Amino acid sequence: MALVDIQVPDIGDFDEVAVIELLVKVGDTVKAEQSLITVESDKASMEIPSSGAGVVKELLVKLGDKVKQGVVIARLENDAAPAEKPAAPAAPAAAPAKAPESQSAPAAAAESGPVTVLVPDIGDFKDVAVIEVLVKVGDTVKLEQSLVTVESDKASMEIPSNVAGVVKEITVKLGDKINIGDPIAVVQASGGTAPAAAAPSAPAAASAKTESPSAPSAPASVASTPAAAPAAAHDPSAPPRAGLPHASPSVRKFARELGVPLDEVKGSGGKGRITAEDVQAFTRAVMSGASQTRAATAKGGAGSAADGGAALGLIPWPKVDFSKFGPIERKDMSRIKKISGANLHRNWVMIPHVTNHDDADITDLEAFRVSTNKENEKSGVKVTMLAFLIKACVAALRKFPEFNASIDGDQLVYKQYYHIGFAADTPNGLMVPVIKDADKKGIMQISQEMGELAKKARDGKLSPGEMSGASFTISSLGGIGGRYFTPIINAPEVAILGVCRSTMEPVWDGKAFAPRLMLPLSLSWDHRVIDGAAAARFNVYLGQILGDFRRVLL
Numbered sequence: 001m002a003l004v005d006i007q008v009p010d011i012g013d014f015d016e017v018a019v020i021e022l023l024v025k026v027g028d029t030v031k032a033e034q035s036l037i038t039v040e041s042d043k044a045s046m047e048i049p050s051s052g053a054g055v056v057k058e059l060l061v062k063l064g065d066k067v068k069q070g071v072v073i074a075r076l077e078n079d080a081a082p083a084e085k086p087a088a089p090a091a092p093a094a095a096p097a098k099a100p101e102s103q104s105a106p107a108a109a110a111e112s113g114p115v116t117v118l119v120p121d122i123g124d125f126k127d128v129a130v131i132e133v134l135v136k137v138g139d140t141v142k143l144e145q146s147l148v149t150v151e152s153d154k155a156s157m158e159i160p161s162n163v164a165g166v167v168k169e170i171t172v173k174l175g176d177k178i179n180i181g182d183p184i185a186v187v188q189a190s191g192g193t194a195p196a197a198a199a200p201s202a203p204a205a206a207s208a209k210t211e212s213p214s215a216p217s218a219p220a221s222v223a224s225t226p227a228a229a230p231a232a233a234h235d236p237s238a239p240p241r242a243g244l245p246h247a248s249p250s251v252r253k254f255a256r257e258l259g260v261p262l263d264e265v266k267g268s269g270g271k272g273r274i275t276a277e278d279v280q281a282f283t284r285a286v287m288s289g290a291s292q293t294r295a296a297t298a299k300g301g302a303g304s305a306a307d308g309g310a311a312l313g314l315i316p317w318p319k320v321d322f323s324k325f326g327p328i329e330r331k332d333m334s335r336i337k338k339i340s341g342a343n344l345h346r347n348w349v350m351i352p353h354v355t356n357h358d359d360a361d362i363t364d365l366e367a368f369r370v371s372t373n374k375e376n377e378k379s380g381v382k383v384t385m386l387a388f389l390i391k392a393c394v395a396a397l398r399k400f401p402e403f404n405a406s407i408d409g410d411q412l413v414y415k416q417y418y419h420i421g422f423a424a425d426t427p428n429g430l431m432v433p434v435i436k437d438a439d440k441k442g443i444m445q446i447s448q449e450m451g452e453l454a455k456k457a458r459d460g461k462l463s464p465g466e467m468s469g470a471s472f473t474i475s476s477l478g479g480i481g482g483r484y485f486t487p488i489i490n491a492p493e494v495a496i497l498g499v500c501r502s503t504m505e506p507v508w509d510g511k512a513f514a515p516r517l518m519l520p521l522s523l524s525w526d527h528r529v530i531d532g533a534a535a536a537r538f539n540v541y542l543g544q545i546l547g548d549f550r551r552v553l554l
């Protein structure tokens with residue numbers, strides 16, 4: 001076993017390029033020539049292959065790092081002979097190749113007049129596809145201005161003009177496969193031809209800005225490095241790799257400057273490639289409110305009152321002059337109403353709610369509650385139906401753990417604690433204090449805590465800690481009335497139980513109708529996590545416990 005350092009090979013004139021993608025992770029087994037990272041300059045992006053095979057023991061670069069030749073990218077453990085020298089991926093184009101006569105002559109000679117711009121030395125790349133034509137006939141181009149973008153399966157690069165002037169003819173079209181020496185365009189030089197324009201060979205000169213004037217035509221020859229990739233791997237028609245948006249370096253740079261998340265932009269180019277126009281269209285859509293970035297949606301901006309529903313693609317909220325129809329009075333919404341309103345709106349829009357309704361027979365439980373309160377009159381603690389409901393829900397949550405879960409990306413978080421929130425109606429609006437560790441508390445303690453928390457809520461004295469951490473919520477309208485309703489889930493919880501006023505009803509016991517105290521239950525659940533059958537079972541089980549609390553012991 002030997003440890004081998006894999007370094008950035010000669011990448012030509014590139015001084016410092018940013019790591020934009022890590023293609024392997026510690027523990028991965030890599031083959032020789034397998035790409036390890038992708039780097040990007042303002043003119044080109046390329047993958048850096050491994051010069052040896054082995055298991056990645058350490059990754060020594062991270063996203064955003066600037067790297068150059070000689071920087072160690074990764075340490076591999078290798079049970080074979082030591083890897084080839086890092087120079088192996090030897091960017092052949094790093095050393096200025098001699099330009100073919102035919103290429104150099106016209107540009108070098110031309111101080112003015114038509115100049116045919118040729119494909120410079122782009123290393124070992126053969127038949128690279130033109131994926132973008134960046135200018136059109138009649139355009140005035142500056143020296144070093146990119147004319148076309150070409151792409152292989154390992155890199156994309158822009159080919160700049162080695163002459164300033166007006167584009168007279170474009171001799172390539174999208175999809176054409178081009179090679180060194182192929183004509184790209186004819187430019188009517190305005191006297192600004194680079195003296196050494198003949199040196200399209202200066203390949204590694206990806207950055208025009210750092211280019212010496214003697215090699216102005218230097219293409220974005222980042223290609224030179226990936227050229228180390230085996231020729232067999234070259235397949236310009238290959239679809240773009242998943243993970244990195246398919247866009248040319250200049251489009252990536254443009255998107256970065258505007259702060260546009262490129263992975264959210266739909267590409268209209270060949271094979272879904274994102275063009276500069278796509279980035280502009282995305283920006284326009286976001287700015288006009290017709291669309292929204294994922295980040296903004298996650299912040300709850302979608303369809304807010306402020307955007308009038310535009311983000312959801314809805315017609316605007318009706319604007320009515322109510323005073324035309326009768327006397328009115330305007331009042332500011334309370335702070336709590338605004339906060340809870342924004343939360344409720346997000347939850348209603350983002351969670352696929354379903355509500356199951358059921359009834360529980362609480363005749364015996366209510367009798368027990370009343371007698372308990374009589375016995376404990378002097379204690380000052382009133383046992384409430386809600387306290388029993390909290391305990392019954394804890395038992396059901398234990399039996400059906402997905403109701404006590406939360407979605408986190410592609411994962412479900414199953415909480416092993418039972419913190420139960422309860423909706424409290426206050427003069428300022430809805431508040432949800434939380435009974436922590438309800439599974440570890442008795443009915444008396446829960447009743448007492450609920451009384452204290454409900455009072456604090458009404459007095460506006462709840463601390464943030466007393467309102468956070470719930471894993472399930474109960475909303476009881478039992479003290480008020482009603483039959484059933486649709487409670488809104490309190491994200492990131494996945495279910496909420498609504499309870500209305502119990503009523504005495506005739507219930508068929510198999511022989512006769514008997515008067516029973518029935519409690520209406522409304523369970524809303526997140527259909528991404530919970531199925532209808534599980535919800536029905538949850539309600540049935542809850543009803544059985546409320547009917548006979550001894551079942552909790554089973």
Ligand code: CAO
Pocket residue numbers: 384385386422423424425426430454475476477478479480499500501502503519
């Ligand atoms: N069926 C019949 N009677 C019920 C009952 C039910 N399901 N639930 C409570 N009651 C009775 C109580 O026994 C009490 O009767 P007594 O005064 O005779 O003892 C009376 O109704 C009032 O109870 P309460 O509502 O004050 O007490 P509680 O423990 O049931 O609830 C609290 C406390 C804080 C949840 C409640 O005061 C409250 O704010 N409820 C509103 C919740 C809400 O707004 N939900 C909607 C959220 S979505 O907008």
